[in-house]
Amino acid sequence: MEYFFYKFYRVFQHTLQDLYPEPKELESIFFLLTTHILKCDKTTILLRLNRKEKINFFTYDKLIKKLWELKKNRPIQYVIGKAYFFGMKFIVNENVFIPRPETEELVYWIIQNHGYNSNHNNPIRVFDIGTGSGCIGITLKKKKPEITHVHAFDYNQKTLDIASENAKLHNVKITFKNVDLLTEDIFIPTNKKNYINIIVSNPPYIKLSEKKLLHPNIVQYEPYQALFVPDEDPLIFYKKISFWIKRKLTGVVYVYFEINQFLYLDILDFLKKIGFLNIEIKKDFQGFFRMIRAVYYGKK
The missing domain is CATH 1.10.260 (434 Repressor (Amino-terminal Domain))
Structure with missing residues (x-):
C-alpha cells in the first residue's frame, strides 16, 4: 500500500x-x-x-x-513533548503548564523596563514564583545575562525536574526550590549586597466557576493546580506573594504578575491598599488586561 x-x-x-x-x-x-x-x-x-x-x-x-x-484533546505541545517560548524550545509534559503568548508579553515587558544596570553595587536578582516549565526565569537569564541570580520556585518536584532540564538545555544557571507557597515561606538567600529585586509570577488565577469557558484540552490535560483557584478567594496567590514581599524583602522591589482579565480591578485595589506604588496595568495582544506591574520600597 x-x-x-x-x-x-x-x-x-x-x-x-x-x-x-x-x-x-x-x-x-x-x-x-x-x-x-x-x-x-x-x-x-x-x-x-x-x-x-x-x-x-x-x-x-x-x-x-x-x-x-x-x-x-491532548494538546499538541504534550503530543510532541515541546513548546516554543520567545523563539526558544522548552520541554513540556503533563506536569507543567504549557507556555502561552500572554506570558511572552509579560517577559518582554520586564526586559523593556530593565535595561543594563550599570551600577554594580546594585545587582539584579529575579524570583520566579510558580516557575512551571521554567520559561520565564530561563528566558530572562538568557536575554539579560546581567541578572546575577534567578531563584525559581514551584510546589511539585516533577515540575521542577522539567524546569531543571530546560535550564540545562539553554545553558543557564537557575536555583530551583520546591516550595508550596500556600503553606510554606520562600527562603531568601542571605547576602549583604543591595539587590534590585524583580518578582515575577504567573500563578493559578482561573476561578473554578470559569472552568466551563476553557477549551477541553486545557481542563483534561494541563495540571489542575497550575490553573484553578477557589471562587471565594481568587487572589489567594497574589496575596501570599505580596505579603511575603512586604515581610522579607528590602530595597526596591519590582513586581510583575500575569492576571485574570476579569479580576484586574480587584488586584489593582489590593496592591494599592497594601502600599505598592507606581502600579501599571497592561493589555495583552487580544486587548485584555492580563499584566500588572508595581513597585514596593522595602525598608532597609
Whole structure:
C-alpha cells in the first residue's frame, strides 16, 4: 500500500476540524506535528504537500498515532513533548503548564523596563514564583545575562525536574526550590549586597466557576493546580506573594504578575491598599488586561 503525505493532510483536517474550528489554529497544529515527526522546517512540509510526495509506512504510522492523541484533546505541545517560548524550545509534559503568548508579553515587558544596570553595587536578582516549565526565569537569564541570580520556585518536584532540564538545555544557571507557597515561606538567600529585586509570577488565577469557558484540552490535560483557584478567594496567590514581599524583602522591589482579565480591578485595589506604588496595568495582544506591574520600597 502506498502512503501519500497530502492524503494524511486531508485525514488530519477531517479528523480535527470539529475540535479546532479555527483554520489558522488547525494549520499551526499540523505544522508543529509534521515538522517534529519529519524533522524538517515548514517550507519543506509545504513542498512535500505540493509535490504529492509519498511517505514510508513507519512515518505514516507515527503521524496517525499522534493524530489519535490529538483527537482525544491532548494538546499538541504534550503530543510532541515541546513548546516554543520567545523563539526558544522548552520541554513540556503533563506536569507543567504549557507556555502561552500572554506570558511572552509579560517577559518582554520586564526586559523593556530593565535595561543594563550599570551600577554594580546594585545587582539584579529575579524570583520566579510558580516557575512551571521554567520559561520565564530561563528566558530572562538568557536575554539579560546581567541578572546575577534567578531563584525559581514551584510546589511539585516533577515540575521542577522539567524546569531543571530546560535550564540545562539553554545553558543557564537557575536555583530551583520546591516550595508550596500556600503553606510554606520562600527562603531568601542571605547576602549583604543591595539587590534590585524583580518578582515575577504567573500563578493559578482561573476561578473554578470559569472552568466551563476553557477549551477541553486545557481542563483534561494541563495540571489542575497550575490553573484553578477557589471562587471565594481568587487572589489567594497574589496575596501570599505580596505579603511575603512586604515581610522579607528590602530595597526596591519590582513586581510583575500575569492576571485574570476579569479580576484586574480587584488586584489593582489590593496592591494599592497594601502600599505598592507606581502600579501599571497592561493589555495583552487580544486587548485584555492580563499584566500588572508595581513597585514596593522595602525598608532597609
